[in-house]
Amino acid sequence: MQVVREHRDDLIGRVRVLTAVATGLLVAIATGFWFVQLVQGDYYRELAENNRLRKLPIKAPRGLIYDRKGRLLVENVPSYNLMLDRSRAEHLDRSLAFAAEVLELPLDELQALMETYRPIPEFKPVLLAENLTLSQVARFGVESLEYPEFEVEVQHLRLYRHRQQTAHLLGYLGEATEEEIAASRGAYQPGDLVGKKGIEQTYDAILRGADGERVVVVDSRGELLREYGSNPAVPGRNLKLSIDLDLQQEAARWLDGPEKVGAVIAMDPRNGEILALVSSPSYNPNIFARRLQRADWQALVDDPNHPLQNRAIQNTYSPGSTFKIVMETAGLTEAVFNEHTAVGCSGAKSFYGRPFRCWRVGGHGMVNAHSALKLSCDVYFYTLGQKMGIERIARYARLFGLGSPTGIDLSGEKRGLVPDPDWSLAARKHPWYPGETISVSIGQGPVLLTPLQMAEMTALVANGGYRVIPHLVKDARMPPPKRVALDDEALRAVRGGMWAVVNEPGGTAYGSARLPGVEIAGKSGTVQVIAYAQRIRPESMPFKYRDHAWFTSFAPAENPELVVTVFAEHGGGGSRVAAPIAQAVYAKYFGIDYGKPPAP
Amino acid sequence: MQNISGSITGSHPLHEDRPRLRLLSSIDGGLVISALLLAAIGLLTVHSASAELPVDYFPRQAAWVAVGLVLLVISMSFDYHVLLDFSVVLYGLGLASLAAVLAVGVERGGAANWLQIGPWQFQPSEFAKLATGLFLARYLAGLNMRVLELRQIAIAIVIVAVPMVLVAVEPDMGGAGMYAPLLACMLLVAGIRVRMLVIAAVIGLVLGSGVWMFGMKSYQRQRVLTFLAPETDPLGAGYQVRQSKIAVGSGKLLGKGYMQGTQSQLRFLPARHTDFILAVLAEEWGFLGVAAVLGLYGIFFTSGARIAMRARDRAGILLVMGLLSITCFHVLYNSAMVVGFMPNTGIPLPFLSYGGSFTMINFIATGIILGVDIRRYVNR
Numbered sequence: 001m002q003v004v005r006e007h008r009d010d011l012i013g014r015v016r017v018l019t020a021v022a023t024g025l026l027v028a029i030a031t032g033f034w035f036v037q038l039v040q041g042d043y044y045r046e047l048a049e050n051n052r053l054r055k056l057p058i059k060a061p062r063g064l065i066y067d068r069k070g071r072l073l074v075e076n077v078p079s080y081n082l083m084l085d086r087s088r089a090e091h092l093d094r095s096l097a098f099a100a101e102v103l104e105l106p107l108d109e110l111q112a113l114m115e116t117y118r119p120i121p122e123f124k125p126v127l128l129a130e131n132l133t134l135s136q137v138a139r140f141g142v143e144s145l146e147y148p149e150f151e152v153e154v155q156h157l158r159l160y161r162h163r164q165q166t167a168h169l170l171g172y173l174g175e176a177t178e179e180e181i182a183a184s185r186g187a188y189q190p191g192d193l194v195g196k197k198g199i200e201q202t203y204d205a206i207l208r209g210a211d212g213e214r215v216v217v218v219d220s221r222g223e224l225l226r227e228y229g230s231n232p233a234v235p236g237r238n239l240k241l242s243i244d245l246d247l248q249q250e251a252a253r254w255l256d257g258p259e260k261v262g263a264v265i266a267m268d269p270r271n272g273e274i275l276a277l278v279s280s281p282s283y284n285p286n287i288f289a290r291r292l293q294r295a296d297w298q299a300l301v302d303d304p305n306h307p308l309q310n311r312a313i314q315n316t317y318s319p320g321s322t323f324k325i326v327m328e329t330a331g332l333t334e335a336v337f338n339e340h341t342a343v344g345c346s347g348a349k350s351f352y353g354r355p356f357r358c359w360r361v362g363g364h365g366m367v368n369a370h371s372a373l374k375l376s377c378d379v380y381f382y383t384l385g386q387k388m389g390i391e392r393i394a395r396y397a398r399l400f401g402l403g404s405p406t407g408i409d410l411s412g413e414k415r416g417l418v419p420d421p422d423w424s425l426a427a428r429k430h431p432w433y434p435g436e437t438i439s440v441s442i443g444q445g446p447v448l449l450t451p452l453q454m455a456e457m458t459a460l461v462a463n464g465g466y467r468v469i470p471h472l473v474k475d476a477r478m479p480p481p482k483r484v485a486l487d488d489e490a491l492r493a494v495r496g497g498m499w500a501v502v503n504e505p506g507g508t509a510y511g512s513a514r515l516p517g518v519e520i521a522g523k524s525g526t527v528q529v530i531a532y533a534q535r536i537r538p539e540s541m542p543f544k545y546r547d548h549a550w551f552t553s554f555a556p557a558e559n560p561e562l563v564v565t566v567f568a569e570h571g572g573g574g575s576r577v578a579a580p581i582a583q584a585v586y587a588k589y590f591g592i593d594y595g596k597p598p599a600p
Numbered sequence: 601m602q603n604i605s606g607s608i609t610g611s612h613p614l615h616e617d618r619p620r621l622r623l624l625s626s627i628d629g630g631l632v633i634s635a636l637l638l639a640a641i642g643l644l645t646v647h648s649a650s651a652e653l654p655v656d657y658f659p660r661q662a663a664w665v666a667v668g669l670v671l672l673v674i675s676m677s678f679d680y681h682v683l684l685d686f687s688v689v690l691y692g693l694g695l696a697s698l699a700a701v702l703a704v705g706v707e708r709g710g711a712a713n714w715l716q717i718g719p720w721q722f723q724p725s726e727f728a729k730l731a732t733g734l735f736l737a738r739y740l741a742g743l744n745m746r747v748l749e750l751r752q753i754a755i756a757i758v759i760v761a762v763p764m765v766l767v768a769v770e771p772d773m774g775g776a777g778m779y780a781p782l783l784a785c786m787l788l789v790a791g792i793r794v795r796m797l798v799i800a801a802v803i804g805l806v807l808g809s810g811v812w813m814f815g816m817k818s819y820q821r822q823r824v825l826t827f828l829a830p831e832t833d834p835l836g837a838g839y840q841v842r843q844s845k846i847a848v849g850s851g852k853l854l855g856k857g858y859m860q861g862t863q864s865q866l867r868f869l870p871a872r873h874t875d876f877i878l879a880v881l882a883e884e885w886g887f888l889g890v891a892a893v894l895g896l897y898g899i900f901f902t903s904g905a906r907i908a909m910r911a912r913d914r915a916g917i918l919l920v921m922g923l924l925s926i927t928c929f930h931v932l933y934n935s936a937m938v939v940g941f942m943p944n945t946g947i948p949l950p951f952l953s954y955g956g957s958f959t960m961i962n963f964i965a966t967g968i969i970l971g972v973d974i975r976r977y978v979n980r
Contacts, residue, residue: 019905030894032939036849037887044849
């Protein structure tokens, strides 16, 4: 290579210049350090030693939840937590002994707790005790010079005023899981409490607001000197529910107690607003506000009646005779039967070579559309069902919203099942048996729905064929109700039949649901849990073998304002057990004193 | 391989005669000793900085330094002409790894600039910087003229611009910005008219404002704004700069003593084992410590420049100056940032900051510079 012939001297000259520039810059920066460290050193030393900046989070207060009349359902109450900053403790054992004395807890319990905190960095304050009494708070305050490592932290807890009565409705909060934090795109921080169920979960984004932050200047002892800057928290918005606390409590009262398992729903059929939604057995959501006690949780999980389940939307059941509402609307709309078509009932009828019994041993005689609903005559609906065929039945069941979620603003809703031959082949791997159509006609067989779907179906009859979306927030902006392709005359006839169930002598709920001053229309249903032949008197049967009871209804019969659906798991007969609960809810709603004891 | 690079540079082969290798006696003591002392200071400071962190980064950094020393010896033993002949391949690899980062990069702290290979994560931008320096030196070394022509300057700019843009879109503006001094320094050494410098400054200004308006993410703009007026945003990025200044200033002349820095030990200082390690040192060792470290860097630079000036050929000069400019700019920028002169763009301090890829690249660059030096005697 042309080592010598290169323009080497030029290059070397430029290297010299560059080196000088770099050295000059280095000296300039060193001068900068000299200025900051020596000229301004005292100022910064003071800042570092005596005035330290500390970032404090400002928790946004969570929105409150009210019922439709403005009564408070959930509030935030302060709770005092004892935090321990281990890096400030001179002798940890001495600190713990002091804490144990004030808290009146065994020392070894606190020591065991400290063991679990071992992986957490020392400087991070750890939780020693929750829910301190005011005198304990005062004690730690007085001794703060002697024990600066303790800090009492105020935390706002959710207090669900009506505990079990609104548990499934409102849900509860819990610490955000890693998946939830990842999915929230920065809205959740580790340790944040977020809605886990119910309204708290669905409307978490609205209720939670946005946390703020405060930078404060603290001295070397950690005492706050002044604020350096802050970014205020945005409080969560309050929520007004469509729930009517009176109805909610009345319904909850009827389902309170051992062997009271089921659900009650009260809904405005005109717009889908839910006025009451109760599931039983329930749980006290306030236990979730504190760091979970394992025993409490385990008891809830192990309970054979699954109190954590919201039976109104998460469990599906056979509709029993209430399905006759769907059958009759379908039959009349399709003109398979007309209102005057009469069917003779002798107590049983044979289909496909097998006898199907009516619930009434002697039979009902000649039955038409009106009396078939009123008397809940099985033979009438067997006959109608055979003429309709399973495919048409399934189509109408779906028109009533069965087999798909209602769209309520709660998570975990089940879709239920509307069986047809395709489903049979796909799910059961055998063809549909014609005899099953006969069973489905009276709501037995594989049809399954949630109590909320039952209320939805009833609302559709009550409001003249409009599908409303059930929802829990008052004045929510909802899409306009959709008209469903059902014949007006058919719906009118069904409403007449349901009116007769309650108001005409001989109606299946004549004795159990009638209320002076308001005309209720309804339909009862009893779902057999075990076969007929083994039956004995319901009261003497073991609980788990008793029938399920349904009663679904609306009132006033003309221009309905309220739909009430009651489901009692293993409750016994629908008209006997479920109807009185609906009756009580209506009495509360219309303010009627009907002279019955307040609860069974 | 000679033909590959030859076809690009269109010039003469680079090693027609082999220089004789002088042994260890000819190794430049200033460069080696300053680098080793800086690395040792870095290890001590990393240990102090991670006292309150969940992990002590000292053992890991010690391992990186050990690996770095081995790499130093290896890169020194290569004839730099061979390296330059290979530079087009290295450059290609560098571009490929940068492209790979865009496709399958692992995100760390806002920018996806890590590549995951098995259990190893590394930053290709560090490697690409070195490869670009080598390739640019190879190109400019072949142009044996007093002043570069416009076309040659344009080619040099393209060589640098391609990896720079790839890094910028990661987005890592700080990393991309590091290419500018490399280009400027190499062109200056290779020969450029004053008129060209003015034009370059104008273009740079236009490009800069374009990047500001269209190319930057809001957090990056925020950083610059915060730098200009740190008090306006005490909660955000200004917090870091302010905490760094408090740490540095409170160190005063003698410092608070090793592992005694309240700012550092009480976790006020962010990124204290990486980008702000000099602030930890300044707090604990005071101005004397800072002056010592900056002095060592001064020795490193002047030793490097001395090696450049006595290099055997044009290629050697350009190569040393290219590598030196990268290290030098890191040092100047990082120290200026720590003392509050520059916005925080995430540029670490060579030999001191914790970081695997970065530490290794610094030792490799030092090794290459030493390799140029020990081959300086012409054997004829």
